[in-house]
Amino acid sequence: MLPYRPALRFKQGEYNAAGRIRPAMQRQVRPYFILPPLIEKDPELQKVLTHDEIAYVTGERIGKHWPRYPAYMDTQYVMREPSDEDINRLFQVARARNPNLIAVIPASDLGNSLWRGLLLDTFPRAAIHLRAEDLDGDVLRDGLQALGLAASECEIFVDFAGLELDPEIATEVVGGTFNELSEIANWGCIVFQGSNFPTTNPAEAGKTQLVPRHEWTVFNAAVRDCDFPTERLGFSDFGADCGQINFPTKKGGAIPIPHIRYTTKTDTVVIRGKAGGKQSEVMKAVLKDLVARPDFAGKMFSYADRRMWDAANGHATPGSASMWREWNMAHHITRVAHDLAAMSGHSFEDEVEHEEPEQIDMFADI
Amino acid sequence: MNTGIILNEKELREARSRVTALDEALATDEYLRRVVEGLPPEVVKQLASTLRAERDDLNDAIQAYEVAKGTGKPTPLERRAESDPGLMLIVARIAKGYTQRDLAWRLGVKEQQVQRYEADRYNSISVKNYARIAALLGVRLSAIIEPNPQFRGLDKVIDDVSKEGIRKILKHGRANGWFSDDMDESRLRQYIAENRIDFGSPTFLRTGLNVQDHSEDVLLHAWRARVVTRAKEVIREGIPRYDPVNTGWLNQLPKLSVFSDGPHRAQQQLYEAGIVLIAERQIPGLTIDGAAFIEEGVPVIGLTLRKDDIGNFWFSLLHEVGHVVLHRLTGLASGFFDQFDAASIDEQEAQADAFASNMLIPEERWRKSTARIAKTAQPAEKLAKELGIDPAIVFGRIQKERNDYALFSKKIGRNTVRKVLIEQPEESNDAAISSGTKV
Numbered sequence: 124m125l126p127y128r129p130a131l132r133f134k135q136g137e138y139n140a141a142g143r144i145r146p147a148m149q150r151q152v153r154p155y156f157i158l159p160p161l162i163e164k165d166p167e168l169q170k171v172l173t174h175d176e177i178a179y180v181t182g183e184r185i186g187k188h189w190p191r192y193p194a195y196m197d198t199q200y201v202m203r204e205p206s207d208e209d210i211n212r213l214f215q216v217a218r219a220r221n222p223n224l225i226a227v228i229p230a231s232d233l234g235n236s237l238w239r240g241l242l243l244d245t246f247p248r249a250a251i252h253l254r255a256e257d258l259d260g261d262v263l264r265d266g267l268q269a270l271g272l273a274a275s276e277c278e279i280f281v282d283f284a285g286l287e288l289d290p291e292i293a294t295e296v297v298g299g300t301f302n303e304l305s306e307i308a309n310w311g312c313i314v315f316q317g318s319n320f321p322t323t324n325p326a327e328a329g330k331t332q333l334v335p336r337h338e339w340t341v342f343n344a345a346v347r348d349c350d351f352p353t354e355r356l357g358f359s360d361f362g363a364d365c366g367q368i369n370f371p372t373k374k375g376g377a378i379p380i381p382h383i384r385y386t387t388k389t390d391t392v393v394i395r396g397k398a399g400g401k402q403s404e405v406m407k408a409v410l411k412d413l414v415a416r417p418d419f420a421g422k423m424f425s426y427a428d429r430r431m432w433d434a435a436n437g438h439a440t441p442g443s444a445s446m447w448r449e450w451n452m453a454h455h456i457t458r459v460a461h462d463l464a465a466m467s468g469h470s471f472e473d474e475v476e477h478e479e480p481e482q483i484d485m486f487a488d489i
Numbered sequence: 490m491n492t493g494i495i496l497n498e499k500e501l502r503e504a505r506s507r508v509t510a511l512d513e514a515l516a517t518d519e520y521l522r523r524v525v526e527g528l529p530p531e532v533v534k535q536l537a538s539t540l541r542a543e544r545d546d547l548n549d550a551i552q553a554y555e556v557a558k559g560t561g562k563p564t565p566l567e568r569r570a571e572s573d574p575g576l577m578l579i580v581a582r583i584a585k586g587y588t589q590r591d592l593a594w595r596l597g598v599k600e601q602q603v604q605r606y607e608a609d610r611y612n613s614i615s616v617k618n619y620a621r622i623a624a625l626l627g628v629r630l631s632a633i634i635e636p637n638p639q640f641r642g643l644d645k646v647i648d649d650v651s652k653e654g655i656r657k658i659l660k661h662g663r664a665n666g667w668f669s670d671d672m673d674e675s676r677l678r679q680y681i682a683e684n685r686i687d688f689g690s691p692t693f694l695r696t697g698l699n700v701q702d703h704s705e706d707v708l709l710h711a712w713r714a715r716v717v718t719r720a721k722e723v724i725r726e727g728i729p730r731y732d733p734v735n736t737g738w739l740n741q742l743p744k745l746s747v748f749s750d751g752p753h754r755a756q757q758q759l760y761e762a763g764i765v766l767i768a769e770r771q772i773p774g775l776t777i778d779g780a781a782f783i784e785e786g787v788p789v790i791g792l793t794l795r796k797d798d799i800g801n802f803w804f805s806l807l808h809e810v811g812h813v814v815l816h817r818l819t820g821l822a823s824g825f826f827d828q829f830d831a832a833s834i835d836e837q838e839a840q841a842d843a844f845a846s847n848m849l850i851p852e853e854r855w856r857k858s859t860a861r862i863a864k865t866a867q868p869a870e871k872l873a874k875e876l877g878i879d880p881a882i883v884f885g886r887i888q889k890e891r892n893d894y895a896l897f898s899k900k901i902g903r904n905t906v907r908k909v910l911i912e913q914p915e916e917s918n919d920a921a922i923s924s925g926t927k928v
Contacts, residue, residue: 255859256859258859289862289891292861292891293862295856295861296857296858296862299856299857300857302857
């Protein structure tokens, strides 16, 4: 069932999380980096980037945060009407930093000769991204033929984002889709991709909301039901986030909502801070609520859990919006990697970390 | 209802040829697939079972005739005659080894006279003549008086019918051209009483229905009577004989949904297959969607179009077609009266549901369709296109499965079917509730 293939927007919080999880886990995680639309200002550089700059910046970030292990790179959204040359350059620069980047090819674009030059020599030579609603055997067969690629040499991601994942109905649909795909071709791997997380923050100010991880439940049930070999099925969710990539852009910077999205075995717990007040205090209260929960996995579960525990207990600052995203994602990746490993009889050690030395309050007794 | 009874050599030849055709169709899966070409596997399975039952019934009818004729033992044929006094005389003649000419000679009448008697099943013969033939053929005619007879006068038959129920029928009937203005309460009561005697007690008609209260029974009777009357008019004009072995027309039926006048085309196609389809508004207070029964040997489907949308129409229609196709031998004579929003645990209703669902959207396609979990319309529209059906059927199925009727509510073809299938009251006064009350 491993590697775990989290679909991560290639943003600061996400690439920091991927880059900071422990190396033993990184080897079993293969991020599916979705380069977000960079047609607006880059949030880090605070400027609108040219296509060349996008290629350069992406390459630099790959080199810094994910230089060693394989990862997928989905370039469908990153530029407005990119030329083949733009995409080529993007891969060229990024692969100079990490040669194991797997090109994600939209199923509808398999016939484009651009992708032929971007195939890797090792498995998987490419990944195909297919929106579940667009499944069409002829399109896939013709596309593979045009590409000169055997289905067994690639992985196909079936994206159920945007679909209703209520397990009662969706399990049959997902299992049926796996079966249909396996009848179309002998895929190297079929990867389920989906998210039940809503597109808007589900928790009201000062409240906690549980969002069921239907994508995980549905995947597990469909794996049991379908005829395709389990070891050639993969799981991809969108971290602790929804599957929508293109959001309407808002003018001006939105004020971040202090909240945490914490993945448990069954749900995403969304704890949202009270409206008003100083952001750091509100967020500290959020984290205090989190670590007091019985489903908090413990401070040694991941570096992010440790960081959140520290902040809740006043040993560290409660961070910024991009750090909250990083903690959400790092914890989520760790959680899912653990669970996927368990499905195939593997396990990961807890975080091996020395307790941070704590300064004794000199005047505690006074 | 069974296949009927074989009473002469011509009918015997026909029956044998049908058994041969069924043997061939059922010999291998490949043959069967050819016979039921284009139908979903789930429906093929249901039809195979029905065809086997048809064959068994035909073989039973053949054997009954041959035993009576060959050995003189009338019992199996007698059983198929179901105590019908007229048929009993014919069975007796066959068992005695008499030809129609032999019997005519013994009666001192022309052979054609006996032919006429038998063609009419002795329905119009006098009791005196009946007794004479019975005596000759060794048939004992008897009558029994019950020790504590319940008075069955017309008033007694309808003593549970409320004035309110009668008024409701009168109002609805007048508004919808069921009968003339001179139909009054007392005539309607008499009509309902006669109707009950013809069709049986209301309880008998409750198959598949969740009757809310007793007053609904009389409404159901009146609705059925109206449908029967209209069906009889179609039958009188002449209709092809329904052949349970011929299923070639089934596959095309759901595909007619893509036409704006699809319901009308379906009505025509059913007629060509020997089935009468009558769309008749229900009487307010009666929550019935459809019915299927036999009238004068012809399968009749009645639909109220209570919920006027495309998905409901095609599901209701295919459900009732399911009763005709699957349950001809096992309940159609009694009739099926259906209410689709009430839970039913009846096995035959479940079979008709499965038939309708699979005919419209085969289960194997539905199971893996993303239309089931889509938040946008495109997957449903794509599936409908692939299946060659109206997308409204898929949207209706999604609503039902997700139990969310607000979903795609503008895409289910609301208020489109009645316009096509139910004539406006002013134009439709061509059939009375009973043939005796022509408008």
